[in-house]
Amino acid sequence: MFWRKQKAAIERFHPLHRALTLEKGFTVSLRRDDWEPVIQSLAQHGSVIRRRKWRLTGQVPGVFVPMLRVLTADMPPEGVLSVALDIRGTNVPEKNGPQQQLPSQRPISKLRQWYAFDPWLRMRAELRDGSVLELVLTDRVRKRKYNKRNPRGKVKLKFKTKTVHLVRVTRRLAKGAAVQQPGTPPPPWLRVQVKQGNRMVIRANAKFLGPLEERAIVNRVLDVSTEPFRWTPPGVAARRAR
Numbered sequence: 001m002f003w004r005k006q007k008a009a010i011e012r013f014h015p016l017h018r019a020l021t022l023e024k025g026f027t028v029s030l031r032r033d034d035w036e037p038v039i040q041s042l043a044q045h046g047s048v049i050r051r052r053k054w055r056l057t058g059q060v061p062g063v064f065v066p067m068l069r070v071l072t073a074d075m076p077p078e079g080v081l082s083v084a085l086d087i088r089g090t091n092v093p094e095k096n097g098p099q100q101q102l103p104s105q106r107p108i109s110k111l112r113q114w115y116a117f118d119p120w121l122r123m124r125a126e127l128r129d130g131s132v133l134e135l136v137l138t139d140r141v142r143k144r145k146y147n148k149r150n151p152r153g154k155v156k157l158k159f160k161t162k163t164v165h166l167v168r169v170t171r172r173l174a175k176g177a178a179v180q181q182p183g184t185p186p187p188p189w190l191r192v193q194v195k196q197g198n199r200m201v202i203r204a205n206a207k208f209l210g211p212l213e214e215r216a217i218v219n220r221v222l223d224v225s226t227e228p229f230r231w232t233p234p235g236v237a238a239r240r241a242r
Contacts, residue, residue, distance in 0.1 A: 009048045014041035020085065021045070021054050029082040032075045035068055057087045062214020064121060067135065067221065071125040079126040090116035090141045104146065109155075111146040130174025133228070135221065138166040139210070163210035167221055170203045171228030182230040192227055202228040 010021055016038050019026040030038075042065060045056055064085060071081060090096070096116045104111035121137040142162040149155050173179065175198050186192050186204070195201040204227040208220050 006049060006051050006054065010054065013045075014038050017041040017045070020056065020060065020087070021049070024088045025084075025086040027084040029080050032072050032077055032079050032081060035072055035081060039065055039068060057089075058214050059087055059120065060085075063137070063217050063221075066218050067121075067123060070222070071123060071127075071133065071135075074127050075125055076128050079128070081126070082122075082124040084122040086118070086120045090118045090139060090143075096143075102144075107149040109147045109149070111144065113142065113144045116141040116143060129177070129232075131177065132172040133225075134168075134170040134172075135225075136166075136168040137217070137221070138168075140164045140166055140207075165208045165210045165212060165217060165220065167206050167208070167224045168203065169221070169225045169228060170201065171231075173200045173202075173232065175199050178233055179231055180233045182227075186227050190224065190227060194231075200231070202231050204228055 010018055013021065014037050016026050016028060020042075042056075042060060046061075049055060064083075068081075068083075075081065088095075095118050097114050099112045099114040102111040102113050117138060117140055119136060119138040121135070123133075123135040125133045127133055140163070142164075144160045146158055147155050148158050177200070179200055189206055191205045193203045193205075195203075204224050206220070206224045212220070
């Protein structure tokens with residue numbers, strides 16, 4: 001009976017919310033106002049779903065929804081926001097690279113290491129000023145597995161991970177947009193690439209040692225996003241791209 005009630009509740013979700021619950025991801029492009037029903041549907045998830053296999057990770061309410069709010073607030077009604085969201089985690093085989101054997105010393109033996117790359121969120125928004133903003137969040141996880149012998153001679157299998165959050169924000173300016181190089185350089189932890197042309201492209205990349213809480217990830221994304229917007233003078237409206 002409990003299982004049936006949970007299943008019935010999922011059927012009432014927005015289709016994208018349902019896909020996220022059952023398939024752990026989706027890829028879709030919607031106009032700005034069409035995202036609001038998705039947000040409202042996601043808001044009821046925690047109070048309705050109790051079964052573990054259908055719970056959403058903290059990435060959804062903690063990072064994805066806040067970034068939806070931030071981007072849609074700077075979009076025109078006809079603007080399109082594209083999202084590719086994948087919350088399956090880093091244990092999916094295709095996200096993991098080959099294992100390699102590393103040298104080890106007692107009490108450590110059979111030390112193996114590999115990396116998982118998880119580009120779990122991609123967003124592309126058409127902004128009100130005619131520019132296009134692209135955001136990619138990737139978790140790079142170093143995984144190590146080894147045997148460790150304790151003083152009593154018992155061997156236990158150990159598993160350790162080290163997470164780095166990679167943030168990439170790209171802004172493609174509208175054609176003919178006013179451009180002004182920032183008067184100060186970016187912070188040393190931020191790598192910036194600029195491609196000149198009729199539609200200048202500014203790309204900002206940063207990496208942060210994790211794992212970080214969801215609110216901290218949002219703050220880091222906003223910090224990185226600041227740099228591409230420093231290249232246009234404040235208060236100057238850009239011409240909409242055709």
